[in-house]
Structures are given as C-alpha cells and as structure tokens.
Amino acid sequence: MTHRRHLLAHALTVAALAFAGTALAQGTTTRIIVPFAPGGPVDVTARILADAVKDSLGTVIVDNKPGAGGNIGLSAVAKAAPDGLTLGIATTASHSINPWLFSKLPYSPTKDFLPVTQMLRVPNVLVINAESAQRNNITNLADLIKFAKANPAKLNYGSGGNGSAGHLAGELFKHQAGIHAVHIPYNGGNPAQLGLLSGQVDFNFDNLATASANIRSGKLKALAVTTAERSAMLPDVPTMAATLPGFEIDTWWGLVVPAGTPAETVNKLNAAFTAALKSPAVQSRFATMMAEPAPSSPENFGAFMANERNKYQRMVKISGAKVD
Numbered sequence: 001m002t003h004r005r006h007l008l009a010h011a012l013t014v015a016a017l018a019f020a021g022t023a024l025a026q027g028t029t030t031r032i033i034v035p036f037a038p039g040g041p042v043d044v045t046a047r048i049l050a051d052a053v054k055d056s057l058g059t060v061i062v063d064n065k066p067g068a069g070g071n072i073g074l075s076a077v078a079k080a081a082p083d084g085l086t087l088g089i090a091t092t093a094s095h096s097i098n099p100w101l102f103s104k105l106p107y108s109p110t111k112d113f114l115p116v117t118q119m120l121r122v123p124n125v126l127v128i129n130a131e132s133a134q135r136n137n138i139t140n141l142a143d144l145i146k147f148a149k150a151n152p153a154k155l156n157y158g159s160g161g162n163g164s165a166g167h168l169a170g171e172l173f174k175h176q177a178g179i180h181a182v183h184i185p186y187n188g189g190n191p192a193q194l195g196l197l198s199g200q201v202d203f204n205f206d207n208l209a210t211a212s213a214n215i216r217s218g219k220l221k222a223l224a225v226t227t228a229e230r231s232a233m234l235p236d237v238p239t240m241a242a243t244l245p246g247f248e249i250d251t252w253w254g255l256v257v258p259a260g261t262p263a264e265t266v267n268k269l270n271a272a273f274t275a276a277l278k279s280p281a282v283q284s285r286f287a288t289m290m291a292e293p294a295p296s297s298p299e300n301f302g303a304f305m306a307n308e309r310n311k312y313q314r315m316v317k318i319s320g321a322k323v324d
Helices: 002-027 039-052 069-081 092-101 130-133 142-152 167-179 189-197 208-218 263-278 282-289 298-319
Strands: 031-033 059-064 087-091 114-127 156-159 182-185 203-207 218-225 250-258
Touching: 031 039, 031 069, 039 059, 039 092, 039 114, 039 263, 069 087, 069 092, 069 114, 069 182, 069 250, 087 092, 087 114, 092 167, 092 250, 092 298, 114 130, 114 167, 114 189, 114 208, 114 263, 114 298, 130 218, 142 218, 156 167, 156 189, 167 182, 167 203, 167 298, 189 203, 189 208, 189 250, 203 208, 218 282, 250 263, 250 298, 263 282, 263 298
Parallel strands: 031 059, 031 087, 156 182, 156 203
Antiparallel strands: 087 250, 114 203, 114 218, 114 250
C-alpha cells in the first residue's frame, strides 16, 4: 500500500506540474516583433506561426514595428526584457546587409540577440519582362548576358531601393557576368515590379513569393533562380550558378530573442517553433507563398547568419551602396 501511495503521489505531482506549466503558458502573452508593415510575406508567416504555437506557448501576438529597413523593429527587440516573451524576426536585411550598409545601427546583430530558429527561405529569381524577352530573343541567362555585352548602354534593372537584396544581386550579377546595366531604385519591391511589368526596366531580381503570380500568368519570364539548387517551385528554371559559378543568394528570415535570454528558455522556444515549422498544416500554407520552411537549431541558425554577414559584406562592397 505504501508503494502504491508513493506512486499515486508521484503521479499527482507530475500532473500538477504539467498543469501549472500549461496554465503558465496560457496566462502569459508572447510577442513577435515584425520589423515590417502588416500584409507582407514576413508578417503573414509570423502570424501563421503565432497561431500554430498557441497550444504550447499560450497567446502569441504579432507586433508590427516597420521602418528604416527593419532597424526600428530589431532595435525594439534588442531592448526588450530577456524573458522569452519577446521575439523578433531577423531577416537578410537586418542581420546580413544593414551591418555593412549603415555606418551606425541602433543594435548589434552579433551582440544584442540570440538565435532561436530559422523560419524559412524564399528563392530569388531573375525575371525579365516577357515582351522584352521575346522582342530581343532572350530565352535564357546566357542570352541576356550576350545581349547586354552587345548593347552595353541599353539595359537597366530595377530594385526596391539602394542596398536592397535586389540591388545587391543585380550588382553581383553585373560583376560576375562582366556586363553593364543601369540600376533604377524604386521605393519598395512592389513599385519595382510594376516598373518591370510596364517596361520601364528590363530585368529585376525578385523573391519568388512576389514574382510567382506574374511568372505563371506569362507577364514575366523567369531566367534563373539564385539558389545553389533548383527550386521545387520552379523545377524547370535553371540556377544562376549553372552559368555563373558561385552565384548564390536567397531571402530568409528567422526568430531571435534579446541577448541574455536563458538557454533553457531559448530551447523551449526552439522546440515549439520548429515543431510548428515541421507540421504539414504550416508547410502547406507556406507552400502557397513559394516559401520553404527551414527549421534549425539555435546553433545552426547562428552559424548561418554569421556566414550570410560575411557573404553580404563582399556584395555591399561591390555595389558601393551606403545608406546614411
């Protein structure tokens, strides 16, 4: 009987602790700071994940703090209490490009954050106005390079602004291909795409999530994806690296917390969000956005971001871009 009482007491203790943990999760509110305005891909994916982890973390809200290329939102994350209740979205811009683009940042990408997990990656794609491609007999990347060399003052390309991922990809393309094309900066990715569709510019480097609808409609022609391997979303489109070895760029974002957050808390958040990223429901919703889930350990995400910073340091130097 004594043994049975001990077993019963142990079981009740475990149940009480589990209940307390659930109650604690349900009684707190976790905040994900998105450094961009509502409605964009980063915001939408954050909201999908916030809903997917509510059973394990309780209430999770998305707090949009746009501005300054993501700097305002990431600064708010860096200043938040390191208690695991505030996460932020680190992006290609905030943690790879901006450190080299701005002479001063309101945060340190290496000292003010701890990685939780990469969320996803979205392939970038070199797209050309379909009418322009037909008129100039451009059917692939080699044709575009050949045309550019034969017409050195004729081509231009658009981007979402100086120092944007599209701008840096365009400058790297020009550098590796040995061609000339004038950069036309727009105030954001959507105006840049409209410029391409209207024929104001000849080609763009855009993320697949944004360009896919116009590729499917035939308004834009995809010449190459910028990832090291072909994208499952565009299996018939070759890579840039097939023509220009070593060319590899994609758009990514992931979750970080303020420095000083306990390792146990980071691991708890990692477990919740990686489980959500691996779930068929989340993967299905991301697929509609041409986004590939990329759950990772905190250590692997940290190493990935360090590698990306090194890569974009070279690209910013090649472009000569500065924002100050």
